[in-house]
Amino acid sequence: MSKYFKMARINAVCVALAGILFAASLYDLSRAEDAPPGDLTIGYDGEGKIDASEQACLSFVKETTMWSKTEIEQGALKVCAARKRHAEAYEALQRNYRALIQEMAKDARLDPASAASNLKILMKACMDHKLALTTGGHNIMIDVIENDIASKCFALGANLLGDEIRELR
Numbered sequence: 001m002s003k004y005f006k007m008a009r010i011n012a013v014c015v016a017l018a019g020i021l022f023a024a025s026l027y028d029l030s031r032a033e034d035a036p037p038g039d040l041t042i043g044y045d046g047e048g049k050i051d052a053s054e055q056a057c058l059s060f061v062k063e064t065t066m067w068s069k070t071e072i073e074q075g076a077l078k079v080c081a082a083r084k085r086h087a088e089a090y091e092a093l094q095r096n097y098r099a100l101i102q103e104m105a106k107d108a109r110l111d112p113a114s115a116a117s118n119l120k121i122l123m124k125a126c127m128d129h130k131l132a133l134t135t136g137g138h139n140i141m142i143d144v145i146e147n148d149i150a151s152k153c154f155a156l157g158a159n160l161l162g163d164e165i166r167e168l169r
Contacts, residue, residue, distance in 0.1 A: 036112040036113045036115065036116035037116065038101075039094055040094060040097045040120060040123075041120065042123045042127075043120070043124060044150070047090075050086050050087045050090070050147070052083035052087055054076065056083075057077075057080040058072065058076040060079055060140070064142075064143075065139050075139075082144040082147035082151070083143075083147050085151040086147040086150045086154070088151070089155045089158065090150070090154050093157045095158075096157075096162050097119065099161070100115070100161045103165055103169065106168075119161075123157050126156060126157070131149060134149070
């Protein structure tokens with residue numbers, strides 16, 4: 001075999017390898033565009049901005065009611081407890097969501113972007129469903145009920161994700 005044929009063959013192999021690498025990089029780019037967000041955004045009012053501080057709860061109860069000082073303090077405790085449950089459940093959901101996405105990234109056959117999109121729909125539907133099953137309350141219970149609904153849905157979602165994480169591992 002002549003030296004020119006060997007060079008042509010080497011060039012052909014190099015071009016083929018370059019093509020394969022280029023195609024693989026395009027595939028990685030297309031998967032990166034479909035990558036799920038780092039945190040799950042559900043899209044409800046006040047998402048991720050729950051203020052469970054004593055001052056915020058007291059202020060809310062004072063603005064919402066015309067109660068005595070003792071009643072305001074008791075109401076603030078109830079509001080803060082519901083807000084804390086909401087914030088803790090939201091963080092548990094986010095923690096499990098990030099863990100699931102990390103596990104899914106290990107298998108190229110899985111579709112983390114669709115999973116994230118559907119989880120968002122599931123969480124929003126859960127909240128809408130539960131809101132439809134309540135009168136909404138009055139006074140401070142408006143805030144308490146909304147926060148309890150969110151915390152229950154997020155706990156449901158966090159548990160679902162926890163099960164899925166265990167299955168993937």
